[in-house]
Amino acid sequence: MKTYSTATALRAAISAARRAGKTVAFVPTMGNLHEGHIELVRRARREADVVVVSIFINPLQFSASEDLSTYPRTLSADKEKLFAEGVQFLFQPPVEEIYPEGMDSHSKVSVPAISEKHCGASRPGHFTGVATIVNKLFNIVQPDVAVFGEKDFQQLSVIRKMARDLCMPINIIGVATARAEDGLALSSRNGYLSEEQRQIAPVLHRILQETREAIACDYDSYSVLEAHAEQVLRDAGFEPDYFNICDARSLGEVSPDTEEVVILAAAKLGSTRLIDNVTLTMNPSADWGMLAAN
CATH class of the missing domain: 3.30.1300.10 (Pantoate-beta-alanine ligase, C-terminal domain)
Incomplete structure (x- = not known):
């Protein structure tokens, strides 16, 4: 597994894989990987030749009152899990790579209506942050397939609508929620x-x-x-x-x-x-x- 911290280096690696006739699946994450994430990776491996996983805790989708600073970071363990699953490329960019001029002046993607209810009502701006980072990662990776968990049902709906509305040639796949034996959704x-x-x-x-x-x-x-x-x-x-x-x-x-x-x-x-x-x-x-x- 090769780790990249810049979009330029990751694109070069993916381009080489495509020249060799490989298809690409993408799994975006914020790290602290559990069995639910691993199920996404396994599905991605079944869908394409090359699997790209990103680990990026996106500050744009957190409000000032939310837990960005305390969000769990377990990079060493995450890398071990991804290596064991045969992931070829890990994209682990710093915040400056994603938002080089800061978040306030960065272009943003909004998916109206579907983003404004449920979680969107209680977390204003959250899905704009999600749509913006997923759009940017899609443009960097340009995958054939992208895999998301159905636990975040509204998020998956927002991403699907964004991909349809913006004519993205990406197959968005949802994977059933992974659960503990007592039914609790893994998170x-x-x-x-x-x-x-x-x-x-x-x-x-x-x-x-x-x-x-x-x-x-x-x-x-x-x-x-x-x-x-x-x-x-x-x-x-x-x-x-x-x-x-x-x-x-x-x-x-x-x-x-x-x-x-x-x-x-x-x-x-x-x-x-x-x-x-x-x-x-x-x-x-x-x-x-x-x-x-x-």
């Missing part, structure tokens, strides 16, 4: 949980599953289900941010034409913000690439 932020909080955390996935089962049994009073779920979370010790039942394509309200429902949830447990989701097919004949419940 770099799980390491912030105390031992007691870690025992409570699986309640988030449980109430998502229960809500999905209620909808599958034709219970369609969605506002009642959302309110009940938020109360369950409060009773367990969470501080809910949102618990929303929506159309999986638009991330807006469910309508009679909705083919797939996604239930999105975000809640704080202590100081740790957890997110998760589950999906449910409403129309068995639907086939638009994101139908698997996770």
Whole structure:
């Protein structure tokens, strides 16, 4: 595995691989890699000849009140995991390489509407930061395939829309959420949980599953289900941010034409913000690439 810190050096390596007839898959990460990330890498290896992974903690997607300075950094362990999985290229740029003139004067990419609800409502500017860095990394790597986790469902939706709207010739692949045995979605932020909080955390996935089962049994009073779920979370010790039942394509309200429902949830447990989701097919004949419940 070769590590590059500049776009110029990485592009040269990728260009050489392409001249040899190789296809390229890309997995962008912020490091502190866990089994969920490794599943993305394994999928990327199945999709292309060369796998490029980036590790960059993007300051543009963090607000002043968020945990940029304390975000876990485990570079040595990350490199060992990527090497063991056969990754060919690691891109690990410093902030100055990505934002040479600073973030305030850097061009930004905005994906309207779909970015403004759910996590976007409680984290203003977050998805502009995400779209900007992913767009920039796509331009550097120019992959055939890019792989993302479905745990960050709204993020994946934003990236897919950006790629469609900007005519990017990249196949965006979502990979089902990796979970611990008790159902907790694997996340770099799980390491912030105390031992007691870690025992409570699986309640988030449980109430998502229960809500999905209620909808599958034709219970369609969605506002009642959302309110009940938020109360369950409060009773367990969470501080809910949102618990929303929506159309999986638009991330807006469910309508009679909705083919797939996604239930999105975000809640704080202590100081740790957890997110998760589950999906449910409403129309068995639907086939638009994101139908698997996770």
